[in-house]
Amino acid sequence: MRRAAIVGTGAIAAAHAEALRAAGDRVELVAVVDVDADRASAFAKEWGVPRTHATSSALLAAEELDFVHVCTPPRHHVPIALECLAANVHVLVEKPPALSLSEVDALIAAERASAGRVATVFQHRFGPAAIRLRRLVAEGVLGRSFVAKCDTLWYRGDAYFDVPWRGTWESEGGGPTMGHGIHQFDLLLSVLGPWQEIRAVAVRQARDVQTEDVSMALVTFADGTVASVVNSLLSPRETSELRFDFERATVEVEHLYGYTDAHWTVTPAPGHEDVVPRWREEQSGIVSGHRCQVAAFLDALDEGSAPPVSLEDTRTTMEFVAALYASAFTGTVVKAGQIGPDSPFYASMEGIGAPWANTR
Missing domain, CATH: 3.30.360.10 (Dihydrodipicolinate Reductase; domain 2)
Incomplete structure (x- = not known):
């Protein structure tokens, strides 16, 4: 059984805890971290987590972990991920994974020196309909x-x-x-x-x-x-x-925070009505979300492959x-490729500054 921890117990952490619980006996949530001790304790009680820690450093020193979910405010994502990589622990980090391209590249460099790997939470990639769409595109079905x-x-x-x-x-x-x-x-x-x-x-x-x-x-x-x-x-x-x-169909989805197959429609171009039954060959009521990505993350660990979404995918x-x-x-x-270390937008998304920066 894999051993996981969550750092940061704000609102999004519940989605991670639920996804881990849904994974059943594949993984155990053994600890949580939050700077607010009361919030950490309340979260641990709600989700049946045995231990809490005040910092990610204390967590990594005390626990034997396979991976850590980083659910803190964004500015803390990279420092915590770097700590985990230094400890050879895998990381599943919430979006945005970093504040800049330079931070992403720092993670890529640290990952090369670690047995741990970093994956970004882009959970909508993992709904069954999105997986099917990418496959049909790759197979040339849609033109x-x-x-x-x-x-x-x-x-x-x-x-x-x-x-x-x-x-x-x-x-x-x-x-x-x-x-x-x-x-x-x-x-x-x-x-x-x-x-x-x-x-x-x-x-x-x-x-x-x-x-x-x-x-x-x-x-x-x-x-x-x-x-x-x-x-x-x-x-x-x-x-x-x-x-x-x-060329052969319009494919659409409208949802809010997560989709099922019911949110998708396929409209064939004239003469290509055979696209619709191809789409409907596999139907699913699964909601895109953290459950799907955590399951894919665990599959990758079991197979010894890089967990999705890799830092290379993230960098794009x-x-x-x-x-x-x-x-x-x-x-x-x-x-593409234009923003390198010599660009002001490499170290900060603000770059040269927003046009309204001096009008607040």
Whole structure:
């Protein structure tokens, strides 16, 4: 049986604990960590966890662990992951996994020297419908990809940002691009493959924050697909939508925080009605979420392979984020591979600074 721990017992930690419980006798949650001792104790009592610790350092010194779930505020993700790697312990880190591309590269370097591996929580990759879609694309069933769109239109009122670490570059690394829409466009990238260039805007419309509250991007992919990506925290009718227009069918999903097969539709192009039965060959009521990714994570450990989503996969998505901000703040087209150590957007997603930085 694998031995796991959770660092950070805020709201998202419950999804991790539930996913571990759903894994049954494959894994045991042996300890949790939180700087708030009362919160850690309450969480441990609720989930039947035998021990609590005040710090990740104390956890790693006291426990024999196979992997650690990092569920802290974003600015702590990389320091804790580096501690785990130094102890040769695997890491499953919540999004955003890091605050910058330079931090991702620091993790990649540390992983090379460790027996541990780092995986990022991008759970929407692991719903049965997304897995099926990627397979049908790979098999050529849907034909060429032409057009796509990815909308994360959510609502977060002023009170949401009363939490001190929200809405700042230093703590979150960005706004809805970094912390909310990242789930949807990571799924987009996992289906469409390498992106080539981005034209973007990012604005602060309504919330009293350092970061943007809306961003939009036009993206060209290596295979020629063109896509739009919208990330908003100002949208009262909340939705998460993806649409893929292939040569032989349109494939769409609309959900909010997790999907089942019921949220997906497939519309065949004239003369390609045979695509629909191919899609329906496998039907599932499983909800995309942490359960699916934790199960895949455990499968990889059992097989001795790298857990999904690898740091290489993560870097592609994080480079997309950095390029979006770079394009928005410089008013230029940004190409894949353009943001290196000499770019101000490599060490910080804020880069040269948001246009509104001095108007708060």
